[in-house]
Amino acid sequence: FFCWVIPNQQKNWIPGKQTNDKKSNAGYKQHYQSHKENSIEKIFKHTSKVVAVHSEDEDILNQRKKLRVKGDVKSHPVWRNEECAISSTRRIVKIAIRLNKQAHILHITTKEEIDFLSQHKGNITFEITPQHLTIYAPDCYDKLGTYAQMNPPIRDKSHYDRLWYAVKNNINDTIGSDHAPHLKANKDKEYPNSPSGMPGVQTLMPVMLNHVNEGKLSVYRVDYACSKILEAKFKLGLFENRFVDESSISKRIFNEAHRNTALTLAREGIVLLKNNDVLPLNNSQNSKNKIRK
Numbered sequence: 061f062f063c064w065v066i067p068n069q070q071k072n073w074i075p076g077k078q079t080n081d082k083k084s085n086a087g088y089k090q091h092y093q094s095h096k097e098n099s100i101e102k103i104f105k106h107t108s109k110v111v112a113v114h115s116e117d118e119d120i121l122n123q124r125k126k127l128r129v130k131g132d133v134k135s136h137p138v139w140r141n142e143e144c145a146i147s148s149t150r151r152i153v154k155i156a157i158r159l160n161k162q163a164h165i166l167h168i169t170t171k172e173e174i175d176f177l178s179q180h181k182g183n184i185t186f187e188i189t190p191q192h193l194t195i196y197a198p199d200c201y202d203k204l205g206t207y208a209q210m211n212p213p214i215r216d217k218s219h220y221d222r223l224w225y226a227v228k229n230n231i232n233d234t235i236g237s238d239h240a241p242h243l244k245a246n247k248d249k250e251y252p253n254s255p256s257g258m259p260g261v262q263t264l265m266p267v268m269l270n271h272v273n274e275g276k277l278s279v280y281r282v283d284y285a286c287s288k289i290l291e292a293k294f295k296l297g298l299f300e301n302r303f304v305d306e307s308s309i310s311k312r313i314f315n316e317a318h319r320n321t322a323l324t325l326a327r328e329g330i331v332l333l334k335n336n337d338v339l340p341l342n343n344s345q346n347s348k349n350k351i352r353k
Contacts, residue, residue, distance in 0.1 A: 100113075100152075100155065101155050101159070104155055104156060104159050104161040104163070105159060105161075107161075109162070110162045110163070110164050110185075111156070111161065111162065111163050111164070112163075112164040112165075112166055113148075113152050113163060113164070113165055113166060114166050114167070114211075115145055115148040115149045115152060115165050115166065115168075115173075115212075116140060116144050116145055116148055116211065116212055117144045117145075117147050117148040117151075120143060120144035120147060121139070121140060121144055124139050124140075124141065124144070125139065127139045128251075128252045129251075130251065130252070131250050131251060132251060133201050133205055133206050133208070133209055133251040133254070134197070134198055134201045135251075136201075136209055136213045136251065136252075136256075137197055137213035137214065137215050137216075140211060140212055140213050142170045142172055142215070142219075145168075145169060145170050145172075145173060145212055146170055146172040146173050149165055149168075149173050149176065149177070150176065152165060153165075153176075153177070153180050153184055156183060156184060157180070157183070157184075160183065161183065162183045162184075162185075163183065163184050163185075164184075164185045164186065164187070164233075165177065165184070165185070165186040165187070166186075166187060166236060166238070167187060167188070167189045167192070167212060167236055167238045168186045168187065168188055168223070168226075168232070169188075169192050169213070169214075169215055169219060169223070170212075170215065170219050170222075171218060171219050171221075171222035171223075173186075174222045174223065174225070174226045174231065174232075175222075177231070178226070178231050185233035185234070186232055186233060186234075187232060187233065187234040187235060187236035188223050188226065188227060188232045188235060188236070189235065189236050189237065189260065190235060190237070190260065190263065190264050190267040190268055191210060191214065191238070191258060191260065192214060192215075192219075192220065192223055193220070193223055193224060193227065193235075193267075193268075193271065194267055194271075195208060195214055196214060196215065196216060196217045196219070196220035197213075197214050197215055197216045197217075198216070200214050201214075206247050206248070206249070206251055206254035207247055207258065209247075209251065209254055209255075209256050209257075210238065210240065210256050210257050210258055211256040211257070213256075224276065227277065227281070228277070228281070230281075230284075233288070234288070234289075235264065235268060235285060236260075237260030237261045237263075237264045238257070238260050239259060239260040239261040240256070240257025240258065240259075240260070241257065241258065241259040242255045242257055242258075268282060269282065
C-alpha cells in the first residue's frame, strides 16, 4: 500500500512515524503544488521509498479555473491543459534526480511527458491508464459526457497515439488503474459539479486483453508487464507473507490516531469567506449564516 501524504500535514510529517510501521507502506503518494515545492522536497529527502505523484500543478489549475464552461465537459481538458501536467512532471523529476530518490509519476496523459520521461529513466518510473489508451477527445465527451471526466483528463488523439507509442516501445513502466468510482447520480450532474474519475481495478485486465484481441498489443507485452508486478511482489516479500493478520487491522486502519488526525484536518480546513455580495446569503440583521466583525 501507499501512504497518502496530506498537504496540510506535510510540515509535521516524518516517514514511518505517522504510519507506525515503516515496513507497512510500499511508498508515499502526493499531489504536486508548485507553491509548496519545499514540502514535497521534504518528503523525498526523508524517505528511502518510492514517492508517487499525481502530476498536475494545482497552482496552474487554480489560475485556469475560469476556463471551465458550465454544462460543457469538453472544457475539462482545456482547463487541465498539457502545461499543468508537463510543468509539474519536470519539477518532480528535477527534485528526484537532484536528491537521488525514486519517483513514480502517476497516470501520464501527454505526448510532452512521454518524450520527456523517455529521457529520464532509472529512478524515475511512470504509468499509463487503460482509459487513456482506449478513448480520446473530443469523441469520448460526445459519447460519454461526464462519464469520461477524469483527472488528468482524456486528451485528443495526438496524445492518445503517443501513449500507445510508449506502450509498444516499452517506455512506460506500468499500467495503472487510477480507480476512482462514483455514484451514477453524481456523475450525471452538470459539469463542473460532476466528479472526476471512473472505475479501473476490475476493468484494467479485461480492457488491456481486449486491445490484444484487436491487434493493438501483443500478449507477450502483457505477460512482461505482469512479470514486473510479480517481481515487485517478490521483492516486497508478499509470497512469503501472503496473509494479513486480521487482528491487527483495527490497530493500523482508522485507529484513534487516524481519527484525531481527521478531526484536526477538519478543524484546520475551515475557511472564512468575505462575501462581497457574491454568495446568496441572507443579509438581514437576524441572519445566523454569517459572522460579523
